[in-house]
Amino acid sequence: DARVTQTPRHKVTEMGQEVTMRCQPILGHNTVFWYRQTMMQGLELLAYFRNRAPLDDSGMPKDRFSAEMPDATLATLKIQPSEPRDSAVYFCASVSGSSYNEQFFGPGTRLTVL
Amino acid sequence: KNQVEQSPQSLIILEGKNCTLQCNYTVSPFSNLRWYKQDTGRGPVSLTIMTFSENTKSNGRYTATLDADTKQSSLHITASQLSDSASYICVVSETAGTALIFGKGTTLSVSS
Numbered sequence: 001d002a003r004v005t006q007t008p009r010h011k012v013t014e015m016g017q018e019v020t021m022r023c024q025p026i027l028g029h030n031t032v033f034w035y036r037q038t039m040m041q042g043l044e045l046l047a048y049f050r051n052r053a054p055l056d057d058s059g060m061p062k063d064r065f066s067a068e069m070p071d072a073t074l075a076t077l078k079i080q081p082s083e084p085r086d087s088a089v090y091f092c093a094s095v096s097g098s099s100y101n102e103q104f105f106g107p108g109t110r111l112t113v114l
Numbered sequence: 115k116n117q118v119e120q121s122p123q124s125l126i127i128l129e130g131k132n133c134t135l136q137c138n139y140t141v142s143p144f145s146n147l148r149w150y151k152q153d154t155g156r157g158p159v160s161l162t163i164m165t166f167s168e169n170t171k172s173n174g175r176y177t178a179t180l181d182a183d184t185k186q187s188s189l190h191i192t193a194s195q196l197s198d199s200a201s202y203i204c205v206v207s208e209t210a211g212t213a214l215i216f217g218k219g220t221t222l223s224v225s226s
Contacts, residue, residue, distance in 0.1 A: 004157075041218075042216055042217065042218035044216070093157070102163065107155075107157055108157055
């Protein structure tokens with residue numbers, strides 16, 4: 001059945017290293033979201049794209065985070081350089097059409113920055 | 115400031131019992147309210163979505179209510195099962211339909 005996939009599922013890296021997380025939205029979904037989840041803050045919206053165009057990335061630290069959609073089947077979230085405070089679970093979600101519709105979340109990437 | 119507050123923060127109940135989770139929000143303008151269930155180690159899964167005009171919506175043993183006047187919602191779980199153990203997250207969307215404001219969730223533990 002159709003689902004959002006994310007890679008890698010787990011990533012451990014050292015401070016200062018570049019981290020790239022990938023998301024494959026459900027085929028045909030035209031809106032993709034990136035979220036970060038921590039125990040302290042819960043889920044936070046980082047950025048989202050519609051029809052591959054970035055619509056809002058106000059939740060993202062601009063100096064080190066970047067999000068792109070090279071094509072309709074791939075969304076990437078990059079952190080460079082990574083810091084320990086970036087340790088969290090990063091979720092991608094996709095939705096078809098209206099934002100009223102259900103967002104389907106991927107399994108997440110658990111990032112640990114040492 | 116747009117906020118979503120959930121209570122209680124955590125809850126332990128016996129299998130078979132009912133429970134109600136609360137969500138208060140200050141989001142304005144309001145578009146819709148969603149309840150998500152998140153199992154440990156997984157992404158959230160939508161349970162219900164309600165718009166301004168909807169007062170109640172059910173999904174199996176889950177029933178969500180919405181009072182748009184008081185800006186309150188509740189999620190009632192009937193005849194709880196062990197598999198209901200999860201985090202339940204209330205999410206409110208602004209009228210623009212894009213920005214989602216998340217509550218921090220209620221962690222429910224159902225024990226036998």
